[in-house]
Amino acid sequence: MIPNxxxxxxxxxxxxxxxxxxxxxIIPLLVIFRDGLREGLAGLWHQITLPIAWHALLxxxxxxxxxTLINTVMGAITAYVLVxxxxxxxxxxxxxxxxxxxxPTLVTGVMLVILFGPQQVLGAWLKEVFGISIIFAPPGIVxxxxxxxxxxxxxxxxxxxxxxxxxxxxAAVTLGAGAWTIFRRITLPPxxxxxxxxxxxxxxxxxGEFGSxxxxxxxxxxxxxxxxxxxxxxxxxxxxxxxxxxxxxMIAIAFGLMMLVDWLQRRDRRVYK
Amino acid sequence: MSIVxxxxxxxxxEHPVVNNVSLEIKDGEFFVLLGSSGSGKTTILSLIAxxxxxxxxxxxxxxxxxxxxxxxxxxxxFVFQNYALFQYMTVTDNVEFGLSIRKVPAIKRRQRRDELxxxxxxxxxxxxxxWQLSGGQQQRVALARALAYQPDVLLLDEPLxxxxxxxxxxxxxxxxxxxxxxxxxxxxxxxDQEEAFDLADRIGVMSYGRLLEVGTPEELYQQPQTEFVAxxxxxxxxxxxxLTSQGVNLGKWHFPKPKDIQEIGTERRVQxxxxxxxxxxxxxxxxxxxxxxxxxxxxAVSFAGAYERLRLRxxxxxxxxxxxxxxxxGSDFFLIDATRxxxxxxxxxxxxxxxxxxxxxxxxxxxxxxxxxxxLTDGSPRSEAAISLGGQIGRLAHARVTLLGCGQTxxxxxxxxxxxxxxxxxxxxxxxxxxxxxxxxxxxAQAVExxxxxxxxxxxxYQEDLQLAEQILEAGExxxxxxxxxxxxxxKALICVAIGEPGKDDVLFAGRLVSHLSAEATLLSVLPSSxxxxxxxxxxxxxxxxxxxxxxxxxxxxxxxxRSGLTSxxxxxxxxxNGYDLVVLGAPLSKPGRRxxxxxxxxQTLEKITTCSVLIVRSHYYRG
Numbered sequence: 001m002i003p004n005x006x007x008x009x010x011x012x013x014x015x016x017x018x019x020x021x022x023x024x025x026i027i028p029l030l031v032i033f034r035d036g037l038r039e040g041l042a043g044l045w046h047q048i049t050l051p052i053a054w055h056a057l058l059x060x061x062x063x064x065x066x067x068t069l070i071n072t073v074m075g076a077i078t079a080y081v082l083v084x085x086x087x088x089x090x091x092x093x094x095x096x097x098x099x100x101x102x103x104p105t106l107v108t109g110v111m112l113v114i115l116f117g118p119q120q121v122l123g124a125w126l127k128e129v130f131g132i133s134i135i136f137a138p139p140g141i142v143x144x145x146x147x148x149x150x151x152x153x154x155x156x157x158x159x160x161x162x163x164x165x166x167x168x169x170x171a172a173v174t175l176g177a178g179a180w181t182i183f184r185r186i187t188l189p190p191x192x193x194x195x196x197x198x199x200x201x202x203x204x205x206x207x208g209e210f211g212s213x214x215x216x217x218x219x220x221x222x223x224x225x226x227x228x229x230x231x232x233x234x235x236x237x238x239x240x241x242x243x244x245x246x247x248x249x250m251i252a253i254a255f256g257l258m259m260l261v262d263w264l265q266r267r268d269r270r271v272y273k
Numbered sequence: 274m275s276i277v278x279x280x281x282x283x284x285x286x287e288h289p290v291v292n293n294v295s296l297e298i299k300d301g302e303f304f305v306l307l308g309s310s311g312s313g314k315t316t317i318l319s320l321i322a323x324x325x326x327x328x329x330x331x332x333x334x335x336x337x338x339x340x341x342x343x344x345x346x347x348x349x350x351f352v353f354q355n356y357a358l359f360q361y362m363t364v365t366d367n368v369e370f371g372l373s374i375r376k377v378p379a380i381k382r383r384q385r386r387d388e389l390x391x392x393x394x395x396x397x398x399x400x401x402x403x404w405q406l407s408g409g410q411q412q413r414v415a416l417a418r419a420l421a422y423q424p425d426v427l428l429l430d431e432p433l434x435x436x437x438x439x440x441x442x443x444x445x446x447x448x449x450x451x452x453x454x455x456x457x458x459x460x461x462x463x464x465d466q467e468e469a470f471d472l473a474d475r476i477g478v479m480s481y482g483r484l485l486e487v488g489t490p491e492e493l494y495q496q497p498q499t500e501f502v503a504x505x506x507x508x509x510x511x512x513x514x515x516l517t518s519q520g521v522n523l524g525k526w527h528f529p530k531p532k533d534i535q536e537i538g539t540e541r542r543v544q545x546x547x548x549x550x551x552x553x554x555x556x557x558x559x560x561x562x563x564x565x566x567x568x569x570x571x572x573a574v575s576f577a578g579a580y581e582r583l584r585l586r587x588x589x590x591x592x593x594x595x596x597x598x599x600x601x602x603g604s605d606f607f608l609i610d611a612t613r614x615x616x617x618x619x620x621x622x623x624x625x626x627x628x629x630x631x632x633x634x635x636x637x638x639x640x641x642x643x644x645x646x647x648x649l650t651d652g653s654p655r656s657e658a659a660i661s662l663g664g665q666i667g668r669l670a671h672a673r674v675t676l677l678g679c680g681q682t683x684x685x686x687x688x689x690x691x692x693x694x695x696x697x698x699x700x701x702x703x704x705x706x707x708x709x710x711x712x713x714x715x716x717x718a719q720a721v722e723x724x725x726x727x728x729x730x731x732x733x734x735y736q737e738d739l740q741l742a743e744q745i746l747e748a749g750e751x752x753x754x755x756x757x758x759x760x761x762x763x764x765k766a767l768i769c770v771a772i773g774e775p776g777k778d779d780v781l782f783a784g785r786l787v788s789h790l791s792a793e794a795t796l797l798s799v800l801p802s803s804x805x806x807x808x809x810x811x812x813x814x815x816x817x818x819x820x821x822x823x824x825x826x827x828x829x830x831x832x833x834x835x836r837s838g839l840t841s842x843x844x845x846x847x848x849x850x851n852g853y854d855l856v857v858l859g860a861p862l863s864k865p866g867r868r869x870x871x872x873x874x875x876x877q878t879l880e881k882i883t884t885c886s887v888l889i890v891r892s893h894y895y896r897g
Contacts, residue, residue, distance in 0.1 A: 167357035173344045174322050174351040175371040175418070185370075189361035 029251065036244035047245035052221050056230035057249060063138055063226070064206035067145040072199045075153025076191065082154070083161040097155070100148050108147050109215025112140065136218040141226060144212035149202035156198035157191060164190060197261045204257040207250060274336070275300045275458030276321065276426055281330035283316055289722055291316050292482035294330075298426075301456040303449065305469040307505075308479030314462045315354075317479075318428045321460070322349050334425050350419030350427045350457075354434055356411045358403040364390070364414050365399035371422040389417040392451060409440040416448070420455065427452070427459040433468065445471055466506050470494075478502045481725075494548075496533055496637055503546045503639060504597040508610050510552070511597040512590075513641055516543040521638055524590035528564045531638050542671065543638040544596065549582070552611035553632035556621060561632035566590070569609060569631045571623050581618045585609045585631060589826050594785070602777040603819025605826045643702065644672040644786075647726040647751070649713060651680035652689040655732025658759040662886060663730035664697040665762045666754075670789035673703040675726070679716030686710060714744045721749040728786075730754040733887075735880050739871060742879075746860060746869045746889065752782060753860075753889045760885055763787075763855035766794045768831075769844055769878075772816045776859060778892040780820045783857040784827045786888070792855070794831040796820045797847060799840040810835070841877035854885045862892060 036044055047053060082094055100108065116123040116134040126132045134140045164187070172182045210228040217224035219233070227246055234243040276298040283291040291313045298304045306314040319325045321332055323344030332340045339347045359367050368389055372382045390396045393413040403411055412432055419427060432448075433441045449472055452459050463469055469476050470490045477487045478501070486493060486502045497503040503511055514523040517540045521528040528545075555561045558568075569585035576582075584598075587607035598608040609631055623629055648663040650656035660676070667674040676693055678686035690706045697704055709716035717729065729745060731738070733755035746753055768783045770776040780796070787794050796817045800809065817833035824831040836843040848856060858875055871879070871889075879887060 165355065165357065165360075167353045167355060168359055170324050171351065171353055171357040171415075171418075172359070172370070173324065174347075174349060176345045176348075176374040176422070177370070178345060181374065185362075186359060 032244050032247050032251070035240065036248040038241060038244075043241065044245045044248065047242045048249055050242070052225075053227075053230060053242065053246055055222050056225050056227045057246065059138065059141070059225070060207050060227040063141040063145060064203050067142050067149065067206055068199050068203045070142075071146055071149055071153050071202050072195055075150070075198060075202075076157055076195055079154045079157035079161055083158060098151050100150050105144075105148055105209065105211030106215060109144060109212035112143055112147070112212070112216050116140065116143070135216055136220065137224055138217070140216040141213055141224065144216045145206040145209060148209060148212055149205050152202040152205065153195065153198035156194045156201070160191060160194045193264055193267065197264045200257045200261045200264075204254045204261075207253060274298065275302070275334065276304075276460065277331075277333040278317070278321075279331040279333070281317070281320060281332065282328050283313075283320055283325065284328050287718070290482050291320065292722065294482075294484045296477060296484060296487065298458050298460065300458055303452055303459050303461065303472055303474045305473035305476045306460060306462045306479060307464065307466060307469045307476050309464055309505075311481075312479040313482040314479050315430050318351070318430050318460060318462055321347075321426070322351050322428055323347050348422070348425045350422075350424035352412075352415045352419050352427075352429045352432045354431045356403075356415040356432075358411055358414055358418075360403055362403075363399065364395065364401050364403070364406070367403070367414055368399075368417045368421055370418060375422055377422075385421060386417075389421055392420075392454075393417045394447070408436050409444055412436065412444060413447075416451070420451075420457075424457065427457045429459065429461045431463055432461075434463070434465075441468075448472070478505060480505075496639075497546065498639055500544055500596060500639070500642065503544070508549050509597045510547050510549070510609050511595075512545055512607070513542055513594040513596065514545040514638075515592075516541055516638055521545055521636060523566065524593045526564065526566050526590070528633065528636050531636055533637065542641045542643065544641045546637045546639060547633050547635060549610045549612040551633055551635045552609060553634055554583070554585075554611060554613065554617075554621060554623065554629040555632065556629065558630045561630055563632040563634045565630055565632040566609070567631065568628055571625050571627050571629060572608075573625055574623060577612070580612045580614055583611045583613065583623065585611060585629065587631065591828060594788075594827060600823075600826065602780070603816075603822050605822040644670050644727045644789075645724065646670075646672045646674045647717070647720060647729045648674060648676050649717065649729060649731040649745075650676060650678055650689065650693060651713065652678075652685060653732065655734060655738075655756070657732070659730050659732040659754075659756045660693050660697065661759055662756050662762075663754070664701065666730075666786070666790065667697075667701055667704075669762065669791070670786065671702045672727075674701055674705075675720070675724075676704065676706045677716055677720050678706065678708045679711060679713050681710065683708065683710045713741055714748070717745050718748045721751065725749060726751045727782075728752045728754055728888075730756065733757050733879075735883070739876060739879065742889075743869050743871050746871075746891070750891060752891055754886055755879065755889065756886045757883050760854060762792075763790055763886065764792045765851070765853045766790075766792050766855040766857060767797055767844070767847060767851075767853040768794055768820075768857040769797045769799070769840075769859075770817070770820065771859065772798065772813050776816070776892075777820075777823075779857060779859040779890040780823060781827075782890050783888065784824045784829050787824075787855075788827045788829045792829075794824055794829050795847075795851070795853070796824075796831055796833045797844065798833075798835050799843045800835065800837040802837045802839075840874045841881055844878050845881040848882060848885065855888060856882055856885060857888045857890060860889045860891050 082090065113135055114120060118124060118127060118133065118135060123134060126134060132139065134143060168186050169182050172186050208228055213226050214229050217226065219225050219229050227250055231243055231246050274297050278294055278296040281291055281294045282289055294317065306317060308314045316325065320327050323339065323342060327340055331338060334347060359370065365386060368386045369382045372385060387396070390399060393416055395410060395413055395417070398410065403414065406414065415432070433444055436444065445468060461472060473490055475487060475489055476493055478485050478493065480501050485499050486497065493502055494506050497506065500511065503509045512523060514521055520530045521543065523545060553561055553563055558565055567587055569587045571583060572586050573584045574581065587609055589605055589607060595607050598610055600608055646663060646667050648660055650660055663674065674697065676690055678690045686708050690708060694704065694706055707720055709719055729751050733742065734757065742753060742755060766783065766787045768780060770779055784794065798813050798817055800813065813835055821831045821833060834847065836847065844856065847853065858878060861869060861871065861875060875889065
């Protein structure tokens with residue numbers, strides 16, 4: 001009967017947590033929705049479909065999509081190598097994976113400019129030989145996004161690989177399966193859901209990225225201006241409606257993706273039991 | 274022959290987990306590999322399946338040498354301990370996996386899969402996912418999957434280990450009948466001897482990577498050849514006695530010659546085995562129709578369903594050392610296990626505390642391996658001392674002595690070993706020489722891998738040899754006798770013990786050795802001078818007195834001394850004052866295969882004691 005003795009304490013904890021959540025997350029979200037819908041859905045739609053805003057949104061989405069594709073494949077390979085193979089300085093490399101989470105994204109941008117900037121050796125060489133510009137161009141955005149989202153896929157896939165029952169692979173070997181068949185039919189299936197949620201997480205993280213992108217891509221409308229950077233411009237020019245409208249789109253995408261990830265992870269646990 | 278293993282060896286970190294195993298398994302035979310965990314039985318299956326490569330030896334399946342073939346080409350069926358079903362495939366896809374790899378057409382695949390699911394009793398469950406099945410059902414899917422492509426041999430790694438007792442017995446029957454029906458040669462690995470007896474055409478018993486014995490269940494149970502098998506299979510009453518031309522003597526008790534011994538040759542020490550069901554109990558010696566071992570106290574009686582199980586205490590029998598059941602440290606009586614039918618029990622009911630005469634209907638005598646000594650020599654003066662003392666102790670302990678020459682060129686060692694052999698010559702039960710012209714550490718590691726030794730004897734100088742002593746201890750499970758200078762056979766041993774479990778092992782091995790030397794023993798424990806705790810003192814005294822009782826069971830007269838001060842100082846003082854000529858120390862504890870450091874007390878003592886030999890005893894504490 002002990003639980004009934006302290007009903008006040010339990011309600012107080014719940015109340016505190018919920019109040020905190022409401023003030024910190026829900027009210028700001030509600031305010032921005034109200035703000036964006038001040039002139040109705042038509043006004044919102046008008047703001048979003050302004051060519052400059054529309055281009056910024058599309059650029060954000062396609063660079064994030066390209067990054068996600070690359071990150072998923074390379075993240076899976078990195079996780080595989082980190083779990084399955086031994087090599088010198090493995091522990092060190094393993095902790096380096098998390099570095100992008102810790103350093104300011106502005107610093108990321110500066111690093112990339114130093115490496116790929118048009119006046120730098122590598123940047124100049126790429127420009128001369130292949131005619132590719134990295135900095136102040138969409139490829140720079142993809143690179144910056146790749147850097148900052150690197151840990152997401154690795155860290156989601158790694159524990160699954162670690163806990164994987166290796167005897168299933170042994171069993172497949174005794175049954176006659178070759179390396180590729182084993183990977184395709186035994187190792188990969190349990191990785192698909194974690195890979196998907198890792199990919200969605202990095203995508204969601206990427207569409208809101210500002211710091212590194214503003215340094216790497218600059219702010220060239222219709223060319224390298226992403227939604228987040230566009231947003232800053234709108235705020236600075238006191239177009240609150242425009243800023244809120246684009247914000248709402250970004251929030252909606254991020255929220256949708258988070259719901260999807262959550263659903264996938266719950267589904268995954270059901271299969272594992 | 275379906276499976277032939279020839280001198281198969283597999284090492285992990287230099288340590289052989291499968292050691293020189295040879296085995297032949299006939300077509301259609303159900304062979305069970307039995308051993309405790311870590312004995313290497315699962316590794317043998319992995320070697321046959323090709324999941325791990327062999328270091329030495331050959332594997333033949335139906336006459337085809339597969340030693341270097343990849344696992345995919347060996348065509349073995351393997352059932353894993355945890356079943357290892359493919360979690361993301363249905364039962365059907367699991368069973369058909371091997372067939373789809375072999376590109377069998379879908380129609381045939383389906384047909385074969387249905388046959389197999391029917392055979393293992395899972396027809397109709399093909400669309401389930403593995404996690405929707407019970408443990409027993411998963412196990413049967415694993416079996417069907419392994420049999421689908423008609424493998425040449427079937428390997429089963431403790432497949433029933435994770436199941437409830439009831440399901441296990443049912444599946445055991447199923448498995449046996451399926452194996453009979455298909456006639457596929459099978460190796461079944463288990464640590465459960467009941468399972469082994471129930472299933473096996475023949476059993477192979479493994480311990481520490483060695484295949485000790487192979488035989489039918491009856492042979493291994495009734496006529497084991499080794500101590501390990503005798504006590505591992507079923508319950509054993511096992512003790513060391515003497516075989517003479519008249520029969521077998523256990524101290525003053527006499528038994529007629531067992532039927533399975535044809536020739537006696539010379540009188541010798543043997544291990545005497547009788548099973549609980551061979552024991553007869555009666556209120557009086559005259560009521561027994563078989564030779565008896567004296568009157569015993571009933572220690573415990575328990576009901577085991579079909580029979581009654583008793584444990585009895587016999588007074589010590591001079592000259593007889595009990596091996597099994599293991600007598601607890603500090604006891605000076607024998608333990609005997611007996612079973613009786615309900616009918617026998619009702620005729621002479623017994624309760625704990627009552628007395629009964631113990632008769633034995635049937636005994637089996639097996640060779641007593643005795644002690645194995647290895648004497649290390651490189652021809653130096655220090656080695657001379659080791660050879661001379663090792664020879665004397667070896668003679669008294671009836672030990673088999675191996676002289677290992679190392680650390681010199683072959684020619685030098687050859688001459689040296691010849692001379693040493695002559696010097697040791699007569700009176701030794703068995704002597705052989707081994708020449709490994711390599712540094713001592715490597716030579717010992719090679720020798721120990723071929724055959725384990727109870728004790729390694731080496732000359733010792735503190736400055737030069739401390740590190741070598743550590744490395745030699747690391748090479749195996751042996752005890753180590755360090756001989757700093759020539760000395761006569763020890764007659765007064767100082768056994769230094771720390772209170773606790775490991776100390777018990779120290780006392781027991783030292784006691785066994787000292788009893789052969791007919792020496793007397795003193796048990797010494799040293800308390801730090803800072804401790805003035807009456808409680809601690811009385812605990813130490815109780816422990817030492819237990820040691821004295823255990824030694825008396827081995828026939829060693831012993832007394833106890835407790836001193837206080839710095840351990841190595843006190844040991845040194847005790848040796849100087851009382852003229853001990855053998856000091857026994859416990860080796861620092863370490864898990865098997867780990868590094869051993871002789872720092873602390875052992876090294877301080879070794880530095881001080883330069884006049885008499887020091888025996889460093891290993892504890893089996895970590896072996897469980």
